[in-house]
Amino acid sequence: MGQVLILGTGGTIAGTGSDPHRAWAYRAAQLGVAELVAAVPALAGVQLRTRQVAQVDSKDMAWPVWQAMAQALDEALRDEAIEAVVVTHGTDTLEETAFLLHQLDDGRKPIVLTAAMRPATAPDADGPRNLLDAVRVARAAASCGWGGVVAVLHGRVWSGAQVRKAHSHALDAFDGGGAAPLATLLPRAEGSQSAAADAVWEAGAAPWPAGGGLGWALLRQPEAKTPPRVEVVFSHADADGWLVDAALRQSADDARASDPQGRAQALRGLVVAATGHGTVHARLEAALQRAEAAGVVVWRSSRVARGGVMPRDGDVWPAAGTLTPAQARVALQLQLLRAQTEPA
Numbered sequence: 001m002g003q004v005l006i007l008g009t010g011g012t013i014a015g016t017g018s019d020p021h022r023a024w025a026y027r028a029a030q031l032g033v034a035e036l037v038a039a040v041p042a043l044a045g046v047q048l049r050t051r052q053v054a055q056v057d058s059k060d061m062a063w064p065v066w067q068a069m070a071q072a073l074d075e076a077l078r079d080e081a082i083e084a085v086v087v088t089h090g091t092d093t094l095e096e097t098a099f100l101l102h103q104l105d106d107g108r109k110p111i112v113l114t115a116a117m118r119p120a121t122a123p124d125a126d127g128p129r130n131l132l133d134a135v136r137v138a139r140a141a142a143s144c145g146w147g148g149v150v151a152v153l154h155g156r157v158w159s160g161a162q163v164r165k166a167h168s169h170a171l172d173a174f175d176g177g178g179a180a181p182l183a184t185l186l187p188r189a190e191g192s193q194s195a196a197a198d199a200v201w202e203a204g205a206a207p208w209p210a211g212g213g214l215g216w217a218l219l220r221q222p223e224a225k226t227p228p229r230v231e232v233v234f235s236h237a238d239a240d241g242w243l244v245d246a247a248l249r250q251s252a253d254d255a256r257a258s259d260p261q262g263r264a265q266a267l268r269g270l271v272v273a274a275t276g277h278g279t280v281h282a283r284l285e286a287a288l289q290r291a292e293a294a295g296v297v298v299w300r301s302s303r304v305a306r307g308g309v310m311p312r313d314g315d316v317w318p319a320a321g322t323l324t325p326a327q328a329r330v331a332l333q334l335q336l337l338r339a340q341t342e343p344a
């Protein structure tokens with residue numbers, strides 16, 4: 001069997017605190033990825049490599065970190081010695097990174113994200129189990145010839161296109177926005193010495209989703225130096241479009257001040273986190289029409305936790321399907337970036 005590469009990016013899984021009885025008082029992104037691996041004895045027999053790509057609290061996730069991850073994944077997927085990649089990440093923006101990687105990936109090898117809700121110093125730390133599970137899943141998928149992006153958290157495997165954080169502090173914090181997990185993991189066999197020896201998931205595990213196939217190189221294009229600016233606005237009681245109009249004014253000022261083409265700073269897209277199945281307050285809708293008239297692309301997602309916004313005949317603005325507003329923002333960024341990089 002080949003090696004599993006573990007890419008460390010920070011998060012609570014790498015977090016430490018000084019008082020184990022106050023698990024919430026800690027700093028994320030303190031331990032290196034090699035230390036995370038060393039804390040899981042069952043990984044000792046597995047052929048692993050580690051690489052620290054970033055060390056961030058994922059609330060601060062940023063485009064340059066995603067670019068570094070895309071570069072590292074591109075290199076790893078080309079390396080014949082590596083059969084699968086595990087990415088340790090913070091839980092807060094895991095759904096955005098998972099979706100981004102899913103869109104770029106072409107499904108050649110398994111890419112498994114994992115995270116933790118408790119820091120490494122907590123008595124009930126969930127990171128070691130999640131990391132072990134992620135490696136088990138990565139190896140099992142590689143041996144089935146499956147590729148694609150998934151997240152392994154709290155004993156379940158979620159599609160990278162659908163996973164989202166659904167609870168702010170419970171250990172079982174993720175779901176698929178209404179979609180079932182791809183698989184539920186079996187406990188490791190009693191006395192098992194190896195992460196690879198056990199059956200990993202219950203029979204009937206769903207095949208993994210094919211990636212979007214946009215290619216890792218997209219984030220290295222000259223146009224990708226600064227990502228297209230896409231913002232999210234909420235539809236809510238009294239949503240009168242004040243923020244949208246303010247953003248349009250600021251965008252026009254920024255564009256005049258710096259980039260003569262106005263491309264880097266100008267507002268290029270707006271994702272509305274709409275009510276219910278994609279409805280928008282009438283006054284916000286009027287402001288979004290003004291934005292559209294100014295060249296801003298508008299998409300609708302839902303602020304409701306499950307179900308999303310399905311396309312319907314006569315839609316004025318595209319529906320983001322099952323994507324969360326944060327994932328829809330990434331999808332629109334990638335669409336705009338592709339349009340910039342493709343020859344006219």
Ligand code: SIN
Pocket residue numbers: 010011012013028056057058059089090091092093115116117118
């Ligand atoms: C983070 O997202 O980096 C911090 C919170 C977490 O991982 O649970």
